[in-house]
Amino acid sequence: MSRAALLVLADGRFPAGGHAHSGGAEAAVRAGRVTDAATLEAFCRGRLHTGGVVAASLAAAAALGTDPVELDRAADARTPSPALRTVARRLGRQLTRAARATWPHPELDALAARFPKGAHQPVVLGVAARAAGLGALDAAYCSAYEGVSGPATAVVRLLSLDPFDATGVLARLAADVDLVARDAVEAAGRVRAEGTGVLPARSAPLLEIAAEAHAGWPVRLFAS
Amino acid sequence: MGTGADRRVDRVTAPGGVRARARVLARADGRGGTSLPVLEGEGPLAVRRTRGSGAEARVMLVGAMSGPLGGDHFTVTAEAAPGARLRVGSAAATLALPGQEKADARYDVRLTAGEGADLRWLPEQLISARGSDLYVGTRVDLAAGARLLLREEQVLGRAGEEPGRLTSRLTVRIDGRCVLDQELACGPGAPGGWDGPAGLAGHRAVGQLVVVRPGFAAEPPAARVLGEGAAVMPLAGPAALVTAVAPDALRLRRLLDGALASLGRD
Numbered sequence: 284m285s286r287a288a289l290l291v292l293a294d295g296r297f298p299a300g301g302h303a304h305s306g307g308a309e310a311a312v313r314a315g316r317v318t319d320a321a322t323l324e325a326f327c328r329g330r331l332h333t334g335g336v337v338a339a340s341l342a343a344a345a346a347l348g349t350d351p352v353e354l355d356r357a358a359d360a361r362t363p364s365p366a367l368r369t370v371a372r373r374l375g376r377q378l379t380r381a382a383r384a385t386w387p388h389p390e391l392d393a394l395a396a397r398f399p400k401g402a403h404q405p406v407v408l409g410v411a412a413r414a415a416g417l418g419a420l421d422a423a424y425c426s427a428y429e430g431v432s433g434p435a436t437a438v439v440r441l442l443s444l445d446p447f448d449a450t451g452v453l454a455r456l457a458a459d460v461d462l463v464a465r466d467a468v469e470a471a472g473r474v475r476a477e478g479t480g481v482l483p484a485r486s487a488p489l490l491e492i493a494a495e496a497h498a499g500w501p502v503r504l505f506a507s
Numbered sequence: 508m509g510t511g512a513d514r515r516v517d518r519v520t521a522p523g524g525v526r527a528r529a530r531v532l533a534r535a536d537g538r539g540g541t542s543l544p545v546l547e548g549e550g551p552l553a554v555r556r557t558r559g560s561g562a563e564a565r566v567m568l569v570g571a572m573s574g575p576l577g578g579d580h581f582t583v584t585a586e587a588a589p590g591a592r593l594r595v596g597s598a599a600a601t602l603a604l605p606g607q608e609k610a611d612a613r614y615d616v617r618l619t620a621g622e623g624a625d626l627r628w629l630p631e632q633l634i635s636a637r638g639s640d641l642y643v644g645t646r647v648d649l650a651a652g653a654r655l656l657l658r659e660e661q662v663l664g665r666a667g668e669e670p671g672r673l674t675s676r677l678t679v680r681i682d683g684r685c686v687l688d689q690e691l692a693c694g695p696g697a698p699g700g701w702d703g704p705a706g707l708a709g710h711r712a713v714g715q716l717v718v719v720r721p722g723f724a725a726e727p728p729a730a731r732v733l734g735e736g737a738a739v740m741p742l743a744g745p746a747a748l749v750t751a752v753a754p755d756a757l758r759l760r761r762l763l764d765g766a767l768a769s770l771g772r773d
Contacts, residue, residue: 307705314735316704329700336698359743360678360688363750365730368743459699479685484676485698486689487705488713488750495730495738 288415293425300377305437305505310493312441320448323438327431331459333487335430337361338405339423339467340482344474345409346422351394357479358403364491366498370507376401388414423467427460524578527552533564535590563592575614577606582615589621597630605638616645620653632660632756639671651682655719662756663711670694686744712759716749728770737762
């Protein structure tokens with residue numbers, strides 16, 4: 284395993300299109316539910332323990348070599364919002380393109396051929412981690428961390444929040460990210476024997492509802 | 508639960524809790540109606556047939572005592588065989604309460620519907636009282652061509668009360684393929700942020716409707732938002748999920764009723 288490869292994949296500047304998405308933060312800011320660093324932290328913590336742990340476990344399972352088609356179905360079942368399914372596939376397609384250019388690998392080629400419109404992003408992330416020579420825990424960390432760093436960065440722009448405060452939020456979430464990554468890998472390790480039903484399925488009702496509303500806005504700063 | 512536990516005598520008062528089952532089996536009677544060859548309950552889970560309408564058989568779950576309490580394990584199984592029409596309701600809300608022992612409680616619901624069957628699972632609210640700790644597992648298995656209307660409503664605490672711990676997982680399979688798998692975890696001890704701006708944001712009632720109609724395969728319902736607190740979401744399959752949050756049970760029910768009406772008659 285190369286620790287530097289992990290830094291490349293986890294880098295917010297990795298050209299996979301994530302910067303255009305707020306992870307639901309734009310809708311939460313508009314609704315007045317995220318107004319400062321404290322509410323951003325609560326938002327990120329809630330997201331991390333719901334969609335975050337689901338995504339991290341999918342990424343970890345894909346990194347272990349679980350069939351991406353099975354995992355993509357499991358992701359669909361855990362993403363009731365059609366707006367969020369569309370976003371996950373668009374981000375998956377962009378990540379596939381970036382990862383194939385960065386770490387050419389037959390499994391990435393096969394994934395691109397099987398899902399021309401994109402597989403769910405966490406599934407692609409896991410396969411990309413394999414292609415980069417990384418492991419399941421690396422994939423889970425990448426997924427869990429980007430699930431909170433995306434909203435934190437977006438809120439800096441949306442609220443003109445002090446970037447130092449946003450980074451402080453991420454630092455305070457470190458223990459939760461550790462926990463989520465460990466849980467995700469534990470669940471992913473059981474998929475081979477027990478099927479994808481063992482993957483976490485925790486949901487955040489307001490994120491789903493707000494994602495549907497946000498998709499209908501005529502003007503918005505972020506794509507989701 | 509393993510097969511070993513399944514084979515145990517139906518009613519076992521395990522240390523710290525009651526184990527109880529209810530079973531309903533509905534069959535098309537061949538004359539355009541639905542019969543109920545199995546209608547069994549025990550202890551705190553009683554089932555009664557009530558007046559049906561048309562070809563539909565109606566069953567009411569009647570709580571003979573309050574519960575589930577900490578340590579209890581209830582299992583309700585309802586099956587609509589091919590062509591049968593079954594509607595299951597409950598006479599009152601289910602109240603999760605703390606038990607004398609500090610054990611958690613479990614409530615399993617297993618729903619099955621065969622080809623051409625129509626299953627309606629419409630119990631009253633589940634209220635998570637302060638100090639309670641309940642896991643609800645609802646598993647639905649539908650044949651291709653079966654229809655389903657399922658409603659779940661969770662109310663966090665009685666009026667003005669802190670909620671208990673509640674975890675509720677709902678999975679729906681159609682023709683063996685999972686189209687919905689979601690879990691709601693809330694209350695003290697739930698993973699962080701459950702009541703924050705990404706979770707419930709202070710709402711004290713949350714609910715889901717799952718609607719499965721074979722016609723949705725060709726013509727899925729449009730995704731739409733109803734007010735600030737509800738959305739109709741077509742799933743990846745011939746099914747739709749309505750998710751709603753509200754300040755209280757009454758407003759939650761209104762949101763869900765409105766969402767169902769917006770899907771039109773089938």
